[in-house]
Amino acid sequence: MIVFWISCVTAIKQHVRSITPYIMQVMSTMILIIILGSALSGNFKTNAYVNTVKVALVNGDKGEASKEFINFLNSSRLDKLIKTSTVDDIEIAKHALQQNKYDGVIEIKSNYSEAYLKGNQAAIETFMINNDKATFQILNSIINGWKNNSSAIQIATKNCTSIESITSLQNNDNIIIDKALSKGGKLPKAMDYYTITMAVMTLIFTGFSTMGRLQEDFLSEMKTRLQSSPAHIGLILTGNLAGTTVTGFLQMAFVVLFSHFVYGANLGSNWGIVFGTLLLMTLFGQMLAAALTLGLKNANAPNAIISTLGIGFTFLAGGFFTSPIKGHLGQFFVTYGTPNSLAQTAIFGSIYGGASVVIYTCMGVLAMLSLILLGVTIIFAKRRILV
Amino acid sequence: MITIFRDAVKRYGQNLVLDHVNFDIKKGEIIGLLGSNGAGKTTTIKALMGLVPIDSGEIKLFDEEFSVNKNSIKRRIGMVPQEIVVFNDLTARENLNFFGQLYGIKGMELKTRVDEVLNFIGLKEYEKVMPKKFSGGMKRRLNIGCALVHKPELLIMDEPTVGIDPQSRNHILEAVRKLGNVGTTIIYTTHYMDEVQNLCSRVLIMDTGHIIANGSVADLTKRLNFEEKTHIVFKKSSSELIQNLRNVSGIRDVLSTDNKVTLLSQTGASNLEDIIKTSQNYGIISIQSETPTLEDVFLTLTGKTLRDEEE
Numbered sequence: 114m115i116v117f118w119i120s121c122v123t124a125i126k127q128h129v130r131s132i133t134p135y136i137m138q139v140m141s142t143m144i145l146i147i148i149l150g151s152a153l154s155g156n157f158k159t160n161a162y163v164n165t166v167k168v169a170l171v172n173g174d175k176g177e178a179s180k181e182f183i184n185f186l187n188s189s190r191l192d193k194l195i196k197t198s199t200v201d202d203i204e205i206a207k208h209a210l211q212q213n214k215y216d217g218v219i220e221i222k223s224n225y226s227e228a229y230l231k232g233n234q235a236a237i238e239t240f241m242i243n244n245d246k247a248t249f250q251i252l253n254s255i256i257n258g259w260k261n262n263s264s265a266i267q268i269a270t271k272n273c274t275s276i277e278s279i280t281s282l283q284n285n286d287n288i289i290i291d292k293a294l295s296k297g298g299k300l301p302k303a304m305d306y307y308t309i310t311m312a313v314m315t316l317i318f319t320g321f322s323t324m325g326r327l328q329e330d331f332l333s334e335m336k337t338r339l340q341s342s343p344a345h346i347g348l349i350l351t352g353n354l355a356g357t358t359v360t361g362f363l364q365m366a367f368v369v370l371f372s373h374f375v376y377g378a379n380l381g382s383n384w385g386i387v388f389g390t391l392l393l394m395t396l397f398g399q400m401l402a403a404a405l406t407l408g409l410k411n412a413n414a415p416n417a418i419i420s421t422l423g424i425g426f427t428f429l430a431g432g433f434f435t436s437p438i439k440g441h442l443g444q445f446f447v448t449y450g451t452p453n454s455l456a457q458t459a460i461f462g463s464i465y466g467g468a469s470v471v472i473y474t475c476m477g478v479l480a481m482l483s484l485i486l487l488g489v490t491i492i493f494a495k496r497r498i499l500v
Numbered sequence: 501m502i503t504i505f506r507d508a509v510k511r512y513g514q515n516l517v518l519d520h521v522n523f524d525i526k527k528g529e530i531i532g533l534l535g536s537n538g539a540g541k542t543t544t545i546k547a548l549m550g551l552v553p554i555d556s557g558e559i560k561l562f563d564e565e566f567s568v569n570k571n572s573i574k575r576r577i578g579m580v581p582q583e584i585v586v587f588n589d590l591t592a593r594e595n596l597n598f599f600g601q602l603y604g605i606k607g608m609e610l611k612t613r614v615d616e617v618l619n620f621i622g623l624k625e626y627e628k629v630m631p632k633k634f635s636g637g638m639k640r641r642l643n644i645g646c647a648l649v650h651k652p653e654l655l656i657m658d659e660p661t662v663g664i665d666p667q668s669r670n671h672i673l674e675a676v677r678k679l680g681n682v683g684t685t686i687i688y689t690t691h692y693m694d695e696v697q698n699l700c701s702r703v704l705i706m707d708t709g710h711i712i713a714n715g716s717v718a719d720l721t722k723r724l725n726f727e728e729k730t731h732i733v734f735k736k737s738s739s740e741l742i743q744n745l746r747n748v749s750g751i752r753d754v755l756s757t758d759n760k761v762t763l764l765s766q767t768g769a770s771n772l773e774d775i776i777k778t779s780q781n782y783g784i785i786s787i788q789s790e791t792p793t794l795e796d797v798f799l800t801l802t803g804k805t806l807r808d809e810e811e
Contacts (some may be wrong), residue, residue, distance in 0.1 A: 130589045209754065334581050338581055342574065343571035343603060
């Protein structure tokens with residue numbers, strides 16, 4: 114086991130001493146975060162949340178179910194988001210809406226309680242006169258949550274919002290819209306978003322230095338020297354990979370902490386999940402680099418593949434630009450479809466109070482992907498390195 | 501015996517690279533292992549280090565049968581690769597520490613050994629400097645040092661003096677001598693014949709997977725069918741002169757190029773006086789006599805020169 118630690122510590126020393134790439138990686142990520150986080154913060158339509166949405170509530174139902182809904186609308190959990198005023202007649206409410214006295218109207222239909230008790234879809238209708246997307250998102254989230262079922266309400270209100278709505282921050286107009294109904298009034302900021310997406314993206318690219326390390330130490334004459342020693346070269350390799358993983362993780366942990374303490378990026382209350390996910394993402398990046406380096410004989414191919422995947426994953430996860438893939442497939446890629454998406458979903462879920470089952474599932478899948486790549490790396494290592 | 505090779509055979513596909521190789525190495529010997537490219541030298545070394553398994557035959561090291569990954573034996577062997585294989589971003593001391601630890605040395609023993617090796621290779625004052633700032637010779641010395649930290653009983657050195665300045669070369673050759681003097685068994689491969697002549701107690705010459713010669717430099721040169729070469733440069737040369745020289749007693753062959761004539765004489769001919777008498781009327785400019793060298797032995801046995809192969 115001592116060989117593992119020697120190799121791990123040596124790899125860390127070597128990485129830290131390769132000061133130029135080290136600084137470049139940290140600095141370039143930080144600069145991107147600062148530029149994107151500051152320059153694009155204006156595109157975050159979070160101002161809509163500052164003003165509470167004024168809603169005219171028309172209740173045509175006399176049953177108990179609608180009372181629960183009204184209690185829910187008036188609960189303290191939502192009081193920063195909407196303010197309801199009861200109006201008796203829908204036409205009066207619509208007229209007031211046209212005169213901009215309200216931002217929206219919610220009408221509870223007369224058969225609401227009856228339908229609700231029979232288990233049928235209960236009817237609630239919303240009216241808006243302008244195309245205020247933020248208002249629409251708030252009303253839509255609340256009503257859909259209530260309409261669907263009680264667990265949906267838990268996600269949409271108590272735990273803020275569904276995770277999808279946090280990671281798909283961009284609309285067709287390429288304007289970032291935050292749909293999150295943040296617990297305790299915390300509003301997602303561009304800085305939060307870019308801190309995490311840039312850190313996750315960079316962790317894929319930390320594989321470059323791992324590739325260099327592996328080529329230098331295990332695919333050159335050094336291999337013969339290591340093989341001729343009594344130490345098991347597999348242990349030296351895993352120690353080396355552990356060292357590069359630790360270094361890559363510390364690099365990005367530094368960037369994320371810097372963004373938090375200096376620029377106020379929100380990391381939520383559970384840092385274990387945030388940094389645990391970053392560690393898993395680092396592990397994935399390292400294993401990907403190792404598997405490609407040991408598996409492909411052409412030394413340039415792994416570089417090209419990592420570059421393509423790094424950019425591709427970021428793109429599909431909506432890291433820089435709006436994903437070109439629309440609809441459910443696009444939503445899938447943004448949320449779960451790439452390692453970056455999984456990491457972002459887990460971290461944003463943790464920060465903004467997403468469902469823990471989704472967070473841990475994403476982390477689990479990420480860990481599993483790393484384990485699969487580890488298995489592949491071992492197979493390739495046996496072919497190319499082990500005697 | 502430190503090493504015994506018995507009928508070792510190794511094939512790579514259809515290519516027979518070791519063809520029933522046999523040799524023994526005694527403790528404290530410095531063995532020169534010579535061979536042109538493809539002769540089987542590298543495979544022999546790899547088999548000795550336990551890096552490639554042989555297909556048949558037997559390799560014994562330190563009286564134990566040796567196979568791939570036998571760590572108890574690997575601990576007793578040191579390897580100096582031909583290329584400089586050190587970590588450029590670790591200091592000289594850290595490099596030695598790393599390789600020492602791979603061989604299970606730790607604590608005070610490691611520190612002491614690393615200090616000894618740094619002194620031995622003359623890099624003590626550069627112990628905190630990274631090899632990327634070293635000259636080629638210093639890197640070569642560190643390359644050797646990394647194989648010495650664990651005090652190997654058998655040291656395999658693969659062309660340790662390639663591409664370095666004469667001063668560093670002398671330092672390395674002196675170090676090899678010292679290691680030999682303290683009883684380290686050394687297998688030394690090189691393309692520089694003078695190094696082998698000066699250092700090695702015995703020479704193994706390999707060709708096409710066979711050991712074709714095995715003995716001391718003196719033994720091997722005695723086996724050639726000439727003992728002495730005499731080079732004479734004349735003012736003018738003629739066919740009559742060449743014929744007269746062929747008739748001198750003990751002459752086996754006469755080679756002529758322009759005004760330069762090379763005479764190959766039999767063992768114990770003692771014919772220098774007769775050669776001079778025969779030549780004096782043709783205006784001798786210079787005369788030089790030499791005994792056969794290892795280069796001649798290699799050339800005679802393999803039909804190749806090591807340098808040509810290298811190029």
